[in-house]
Amino acid sequence: MGNNFKMVAKTMHSFEPLLAKELKDLGAMDVQEGVRNVSFVGDTGFMYKANLCLRTAIKILKPIKSFRIKNEKELYDAVYQMPWHLYMRHDQSLSIDATVHSDYFKHSKFIALKTKDAIVDKFRNTEGRRPSVDLKHPDLRINVHIQYSECTISLDSSGQSLHQRGYRTATNIAPINEVLAAGMLLLSGWDGQCDFLDPMCGSGTIPIEAAMIACNIPANINRPEFAFEKWEDYDMDLFEKIMESSLKKTREFHHKIVGYDKAPSAFRKAKDNVRNANLSEYITLENKNFFETKKEDEDSKLHMVFNPPYGERLDIDMESFYGDIGTTLKHGYPNTNAWMITSNMEALKQVGLRPSRKIKLFNGKLESRLVKYEMYAGSKKAKKNQIT
Structure with missing residues (x-):
C-alpha cells in the first residue's frame, strides 16, 4: 500500500x-x-x-x-x-x-x-x-x-465546502449550489459535444459549470485556499505539480454555451461571475426573456439545463409560468434535450409535456425533481415514431 x-x-x-x-x-x-x-x-x-x-x-x-x-x-x-x-x-x-x-x-x-x-x-x-x-x-x-x-x-482536507468554487462573488435570489449544478449537468449527460443553453441563468452558475465540464477545467481551480494547505505535512511543490498536470488535461471546446436572463441585475451578476471564472471566451450571456425566444438553427442539436423559479422566494403566478415553459419548448425548441430542476410539483404539471426522465434531488432542504423533456423535430407522426 x-x-x-x-x-x-x-x-x-x-x-x-x-x-x-x-x-x-x-x-x-x-x-x-x-x-x-x-x-x-x-x-x-x-x-x-x-x-x-x-x-x-x-x-x-x-x-x-x-x-x-x-x-x-x-x-x-x-x-x-x-x-x-x-x-x-x-x-x-x-x-x-x-x-x-x-x-x-x-x-x-x-x-x-x-x-x-x-x-x-x-x-x-x-x-x-x-x-x-x-x-x-x-x-x-x-x-x-x-x-x-x-x-x-x-x-x-477541504475547509469551506467545495461548492464554494471561488468564482461566484455575485449571487442573485435563490442561487443554485455549484456542486448541485455540476451534478445536474453530469446526470443530464452533458459532455460538451453540442451547443448548450441555460434559458434562466440567474448568476451564471450552470453555464460556468457546463463550460468547466466541456473544457475539462478542474472544478476548484479558482478557490483561494484548501484546508490541507495549513497542515504540518503540506507539500507545496507536490500541490503545484498536481495543479500543473490537471491544467494540462484541459481541452478545446468548439460549440456555444449561452445563458439568458431577463432580469438586468442577474445578467450583470452572471457577467461578473463568468469573468471571475476566466470563461468569457466560452460563454455568451444575453439579457433576454426565454419566453420570447426560439432556437436559431432548428436542425442543430441543443442541450438545455436550467433552474426555473419554484415560487419559494419570487412572487410569480407559477402555474402560468410553467405553462409558458412548456409552450416555449414545444414551439421554439425542436431537437432539444431540456432538463430542469424544481421543487414545485404542482407547477411542474402545468408544463404540459411528458418527461422522459425524473430524478429525485435536494436543492438545499427542498426535495426536488430533475426532469428531462425530449423535444423532437418534424411532424407529430415522426415524433411518435421516434418516441416508440
Missing part, C-alpha cells in the same frame, strides 16, 4: 454514483459508495487532486482514528489518547464539526465541545499551553462522525 490511506468524499443525495465515477476516472483505488459519501484510497497527492478536480464532492475527509464508544467519557478519553502533536501545534487554532446518528448521543454540538475539550486539555497537560478555537479560518479542521457506537475522527 505504500503511503496510501483511506479517504471519504461527502456528496449530495443521488450523486454517489457520479462521484464514484469521477473518483475512478481520476485514478482512485477501492472506491465504495455509501449514503451521501464515497470512500476511496489514495496518497497525499491524490488527496490534493481530489480537492482540486472533483465536481460533485462537498468535502474530502481523511480519517485518522476509529473507536467504539457508548458515552461522553469514553469519547473524551479516546480523543485525549490521540497523538495530536502530529497534526498541530499548541499555538495554532482548530474547529470541530460533528455528525451524530446514534441512540447513545443526541447532540452533535455537545460532541464537538467534548472533542475540543479533550484536545486542548491534552496540549495544556503536556505542553502547558493550548490551541485556540477559530470557527472561520482555523489551522486544523476536525470532523467527528458517530454512527451508533462507532466514532471516526477525521481531518477535513
